[in-house]
Amino acid sequence: MISMDTLVSLCKRRGFVFQSSEIYGGTGSCWDYGPLGVELKNKIKRVWWRDFVQQRSDMVGLDASILMHSMVWKASGHVDHFTDPMVDCRECRHRFRADQLEETPWVHYCPATKGNKFTIPAGEACTHCGAPRTLCPDCGKGELTPPRQFNLMFKTFMGPVEEDAAVTYLRPETAQGIFVNFENVQQSMRRKLPFGIGQIGKAFRNEITPGNFIFRTREFEQMEIEYFVNPHDTVEGRPADEHWHDRWIEDCLAWFQRYGLQAENLRLHEHERGELAHYSKRTADLQYRFPIGWSELMGIANRTDFDLKQHAKFSGKTLTYFDEERKEHVVPYVIEPSAGVDRALLAFLADAYREEEVRGEKRVVLRFHPELAPVSVAVLPLLKKRDDIVRTAHAIRDELSRHFTAVYDDTAAIGRLYRRQDEVGTPYCVTVDVQTVGDTDRGEPADGKVTIRDRDSMEQIRVPASRLVAVFGDLLGGERWADVAAQTGRG
Numbered sequence: 001m002i003s004m005d006t007l008v009s010l011c012k013r014r015g016f017v018f019q020s021s022e023i024y025g026g027t028g029s030c031w032d033y034g035p036l037g038v039e040l041k042n043k044i045k046r047v048w049w050r051d052f053v054q055q056r057s058d059m060v061g062l063d064a065s066i067l068m069h070s071m072v073w074k075a076s077g078h079v080d081h082f083t084d085p086m087v088d089c090r091e092c093r094h095r096f097r098a099d100q101l102e103e104t105p106w107v108h109y110c111p112a113t114k115g116n117k118f119t120i121p122a123g124e125a126c127t128h129c130g131a132p133r134t135l136c137p138d139c140g141k142g143e144l145t146p147p148r149q150f151n152l153m154f155k156t157f158m159g160p161v162e163e164d165a166a167v168t169y170l171r172p173e174t175a176q177g178i179f180v181n182f183e184n185v186q187q188s189m190r191r192k193l194p195f196g197i198g199q200i201g202k203a204f205r206n207e208i209t210p211g212n213f214i215f216r217t218r219e220f221e222q223m224e225i226e227y228f229v230n231p232h233d234t235v236e237g238r239p240a241d242e243h244w245h246d247r248w249i250e251d252c253l254a255w256f257q258r259y260g261l262q263a264e265n266l267r268l269h270e271h272e273r274g275e276l277a278h279y280s281k282r283t284a285d286l287q288y289r290f291p292i293g294w295s296e297l298m299g300i301a302n303r304t305d306f307d308l309k310q311h312a313k314f315s316g317k318t319l320t321y322f323d324e325e326r327k328e329h330v331v332p333y334v335i336e337p338s339a340g341v342d343r344a345l346l347a348f349l350a351d352a353y354r355e356e357e358v359r360g361e362k363r364v365v366l367r368f369h370p371e372l373a374p375v376s377v378a379v380l381p382l383l384k385k386r387d388d389i390v391r392t393a394h395a396i397r398d399e400l401s402r403h404f405t406a407v408y409d410d411t412a413a414i415g416r417l418y419r420r421q422d423e424v425g426t427p428y429c430v431t432v433d434v435q436t437v438g439d440t441d442r443g444e445p446a447d448g449k450v451t452i453r454d455r456d457s458m459e460q461i462r463v464p465a466s467r468l469v470a471v472f473g474d475l476l477g478g479e480r481w482a483d484v485a486a487q488t489g490r491g
């Protein structure tokens, strides 16, 4: 598994992710997606939307606003309960989550060794003096304040006057935008239970200890589904909410595997009773083996009727569904598959990374699923001094870019260009050479064919340039390289 440091440096070097406001010294908690990062992120969101919203007849989409009525956050419980316990160092003023102190290595000036400074692994005592950590883990000198609850929502003011009545929050999850629109969507789209609403959008949390690159940040993006079911229904002899909860867990697991995460790097974590959020009947996290260890990739919760009932209570509106068969009003139960786009991107990157040996040389390759790769096709001229080759290569890139993400590159020799594309995970390269355009001086006619190179097998086939759009349509639409190569003939 790739280390986080290697990943961070690859991401910066190759234009995936930059530190936000880097020229001002950067922020530790926000990141900017560069030219390749934004392509990867957009593709993750696009396939998620296609697979979970567009293609399912029981799903619709929504794009709710980030700023909402402040009562939303009172009703949802975020104002009173969305907190973490926090302690401050009285000396260096650094702030820590009280519940994570024991997982942090600590700095210690050991009295048994004339005050020498040591960094002691998390949870361990000093091997010289036997003392456990009591002071600040960062500076090793300051006392820590008693824990107090810190609300993770970013506060702001709606309108020009900074007064209490104008206080609102940047949404800490996209979910609430779906709950408050339940009736609008159900009625305007005439939906029957079960049905779901999907949404992709930014969320903000003033995390006390953000970190681990894009794993935990203060501004991030979520892909969330609220799937509404009738709690009085049964499916295959089981309560409908329990049936659908299992179905969504299976579907989410299968989705991440379909786009490249290896099964051995994914596992389910069932929340114990004490770990469950106050609204949840059952929550299962999908965990991924990140470079920092097994951690949550997404959560799939059964939120029962908690949210709709809370919003009904605080808004005074009835948020129910009329069950025509039973002639009764019910408050739907909600299954919530909630994934972070940034965490998904980090997992896809980490899983795709390989170091291979090819003819005695190291090859770094990102084996992205072809549909996720930031660049789908790179068009490369074999000789950049030949105008006709360069012109043809540009024309091919222009044509391909109407259908796929395609780039042109002539800034190095061909071997180097291939390696660069491998390192950013481009599944296919197209090379234009002398045979493609012909050589009039030597009386060699143009054959109009180009070479396609497959990233994973490094095999090459020669195909007419006029067939490229169709061939890449097949390859990027899921056909195997071996099958396409067999039809076309290896070069």
Ligand code: GAP
Pocket (backbone or CB within 6 Å): 172, 173, 174, 175, 205, 207, 214, 215, 216, 217, 218, 219, 220, 221, 222, 224, 296, 297, 298, 299, 336, 338, 339, 340, 341, 342, 343, 344
């Ligand atoms: N609506 C439910 C909800 O928001 P959550 O477990 O707090 O549940 C869902 O968040 C997902 O959002 C997480 O599994 C993770 O992928 C992502 N996420 C949450 N906090 C994050 C943060 N600070 N930085 C990056 N991603 C985060």
